[in-house]
Amino acid sequence: MAEEAEQNPTFTRRDFLSRAGKFSVALSIFPPSLREVLRPIALEPASPEALGHGVLSAPVSPDLYSGLRWRMIGPFRGGRVAAATGVPGRPNEFYFGAVNGGVWKTIDGGRVWFPIFDGQSTASIGAISVATSDPNIVYVGSGESTLRDSVGYGNGVYKSVDAGKTWTHLGLEETHHIGKIAIDPKNPNNVFVAAIGKLYAANNERGIFRSRDGGRTWQKVLGDENVGAVEVVIDPSNSQIVYTGLWNTRRPPWFTYAPTNGAGGGIFKSTDGGSTWTQLTNGLPKQGIGRTGIAIAPTNPNRVYAIVDCLLPEAPPQFEPPLNAPVPQPAPAGARPSSPPPGQGGFFRSDDAGATWTRISADPALWGRGWYFEKIAVDPTDADTVYVPNVAVNRTRDGGKTWVVLRGSPGGDDYHQAWINPADPNTMIVAGDQGAVITRNARTNDPREVTWTSWLNQPTAQIYHLSVDYRFPYWVTGAQQDSGAIAVRSRGKFAQISMHDWEPIAPGGESGYTAGDRLNPGVVYGGDGQRWNLDANIPVEGTSRPKSPEPARGDWTQPLVFSRADPHSLYYANQFVFKTTDGAKTWSQIGPDLTRPEIFVPPTLDVAAAAAVDRNGKRGVIYTIAPSPLRAPMVWIGTDDGLIQLTLDDGKSWQNVTPGAITPWSRVTMIEASHFDANSAYASVDRHQLQDFEPYIYRTRDMGKTWQKITRGLPAGVYVHVIKEDPLRRGLLVAGTERGLHISFDDGDNWQPLQLNMPVTSMRDLEFYGNDLIVATHGRGFWVIDDISPLRQLSDAVTRDDAYLFKPADAINFIEGTDNGTPLQKDEPAAENPPNGAVIDYYLKRNAVGTVTMEILDASGAAIRTFSSDPNAQRPPTGRGGGGAAPTGLARVSPLWQPQPEPLARSAGMHRVVWNPLRERPRGAPPVDEGGPQDTLYIGTFTAKLTINGKSYTQPFTVKPDPRARALPA
DSSP states (O other), X not given: OHHHHHHOTTSOHHHHHHHHHHTTOOGGGSOHHHHHHHHHHHHOOOOHHHHHSOOOOSOOOGGGGTTOOEEEEEOOSOOOEEEEEEETTXXXXXXXXXXXXXXXXXSSTTSSOEESOTTSSOOOEEXXXXXSSOTTOEEEEESOSSOOTTOOOOOOEEEESSTTSSOEEOOOGGGOOEEEEXXXXXXTTXXXXXXXXXXXXXXXXXXXXXXXXXXXXXXXXXXXXXXXXXXXXXXTTOTTOEEEEEEOOOOOSSOOSSOOOOTTOEEEEESSTTSSOEEEOTTSOSSOEEEEEEEEETTEEEEEEEEEEEXXXXXXXXXXXXXXXXXXXXXXXXXXXXXXXXXXXEEEEESSTTSSOEEEEOOHHHHSSTTTOOOOEEOTXXXXXXXXXXXXXXXXXXXXXXXXXXXXXTTOOOEEEEEEETTEEEEEEEEETTEEEEESOTTOSSGGGOOOOXXXXXXXXXXXXXXXXXXXXXXXXXXXXTTEEEEEESSOSSSSBOGGGEEEOSTTTTTSOEEEOTTSTTEEEETTTEEEETTTTEEOTTOOOOOOSSOOOOOSSOOEEEOSSOTTOEEEESSSEEEESSTTSSOEEOSSOOSOSSOOOOTTOOHHHHHOOBTTBTOOOEEEEEXXXXXXXXXXXXXXXXXXXXXXXXXXXXXXXXXXXXXXXXXXXXXXXXXXXXXXXXXXXXXXXXXXXXXXXXXXXXXXSSOEEOOTTSOTTOXXXXXXXXXXXXXXXXXXXXXXXXXXXXXXXXXEEOOTTOOSOOEEEEEEETTEEEEEEXXXXXXXXXXXXXXXXXXXXXXXXXXXXXXXXXXXEOOOOOOSSSOOOTXXXXXXXXXXXXXXXXXXXSOOSSOOEEEEEOTTSOEEEEEESSGXXXXXXXXXXXXXXXXXXXXXXXXXXXXXXXXXXXXXXXXXXXXXXXXXOOTTOOOGGGTOOOOOBOOEEEEEEEEETTEEEEEEEEEEEOXXXXXXXX
């Protein structure tokens, strides 16, 4: 490398390191044999095709890239579920609602879960209920009720009358967060919805809503613009009797761990089907009630249980002091203050249908962190057996006097709801932070003998940010909410991406950044700079944390990013920016507090939210860091309280370059410094905590002196989390919003969807890596578009003729992994590997009249593989399982293992075909893992030839060997 740098003085060490980072390799850490194979990849500049197409005029027809697909890669460790239910009369059917992953269903008791809500416009689920009288009727309340600061919002109520096959939206769009739905056990048209309402401002669509016509119309029967509802239950013996829990809650825009408990909360009862209500107070806290959960014992409807959150302290008992008693003296200065008295929350029981209540237990294990929990379930056959989910699942068999932990593992699982089968009290589903699990022996005396289904088969992870780990093939890393950081292979080691291919990792925790080290593949930083060797699963010794000159402020997620211009430089921020260049051994503070010095309280807040404070007071933090990929000393930052600042000298001085339109508490979620022009940058801004859900993206081309708002084409009412620029094609931008993905071909002037097959969810981070585009979702894990070459090559030339053949990217002929014997079964959680070999894309302006063919030609021009739109003309595939005579007789494998070859597409639009460059195996040869000969791989230069309507189009491409094979000793 040094010799090459000397021969080409314009090729600097920084150029090499920058290119090495983009192409997933740092050659110095590989053995010489592998280094020579990877050198062309690392040094390959952006192609003239990629850079020469320039900015496209909008709109670009989505047909031009309709053949691209997002590929889910996991992980399969479930994300948070706050709503779950079984189906009366169908013991193996269950539903759960992930807080930003949609609705899922199982028909085999939890062995396999599948999504059934992906076609809807929201994925945040707060409640699910199935009609007792008709198991095909399912109501879903959108908008999660676990109100963290990363909460997703919904748009009302949905209904299915065919067990989840189709859905109808029933309105209540502005409720935003729904805690519970109750269905009359005898009449599924009578429905109650407990709506929490908007989290950052007052609104009328909160409280209890009633429908008597199956959701066609709604009537608000309780609550006001400030007081919403989180719980509602119907007496199973008399549907005129309804109980509800009201909750007045908000969040401020500055960081607080918990939302507030405002005035007006409590437990209410109706005896006339919801027309009038009476607050129940005898024995309950007089004020300060927050979230509540209520359950009626089916065998004794007068027995009602409640779990109540109330943080107000109990008043100490007052006694008349004896005569001549000494006057109490205040504690001396500096003495340790006494612990505050405990709150009034707890587990309550009524034996007279709510007229009076007794607190049976004040144990915080049952009601603590009440804003996050407070659900309760009663055994349908025994009024004394009750389940309360909290950090653990707790069970009492004596009406609340004594308790055992039924389920709970170290670290704190956090459980949110339990549903018990009315016909079998041993069958229960529980919703938790790691997914939904089912037991068939819930009543077993010894909790150690209770067994559960897995939550490792639910790809609903909530990821905050992503970073590539530069091992080959690359890994994707990120922090998973509630579970801890994760690393997933982009290509599985065996025949697919399975449980073998994702790992829990230490750096990043459940909410921080991860940062892969380009100079040391397999080393990842996380949190505020912890360095970890992922191969060995051990920390790298000698690292330190940044030290602030004053108490550090921190949001739930703080940025940690490497510079692309100097991969030795790693930046972290709280209210200050810190930099290390020695692997986090030492840190230097570069600059002052870069957040707003003044305190601003938005007028949308109520009294409780305006007064709420946590570790940051009412001050902000730095939320995003963007080192320039072109100039190492140039760094942009954005804060959660609405500032953008820029340094040109690595922090010696900073300039406030905030757009005038950005007001306090406009969260700058991401800044992207341009890869082509040091003067240019992009900033995404989120104002939903100011009750402004509109999308905001800004662009500057003069180092922040002026900014342009660039949001044309983005959907209204959906805020933006991330903006990224393709490092190889100027003007190609991608953005992730709370509900979808979008692309711009003209530097942000116009946007259009890039959703493709991606389900609706929260899109939190994006990264271009080599030819791939990766997204971290906050509800459905990681997804990848394999090979975005068509996006980089789009130009007006694509539509000039009847067809267009995109130039294939150079391919690597991976040595495909197998399961080495018995394959992983299809009902195990797994994701597809990326396609192996050459990915060839073509576009048809209109439906083809005749046969369409794609030939692969070798260097001599001979056709070695032909794909055809005529299924009878398809030549058999080469490689594993190819060749040989057609089998006769009964197949040895089920249809699950008999994929049918698809003819070449001939319809209008963009299409993709993959050539797996393996030579045909000898006729009758067994597979490799059954003792057969090794596959013979094609390597070299080839030509793709597309023929349509008598006209041919050609593009050359190269197939390279798997570099891992060259790295092995002979």
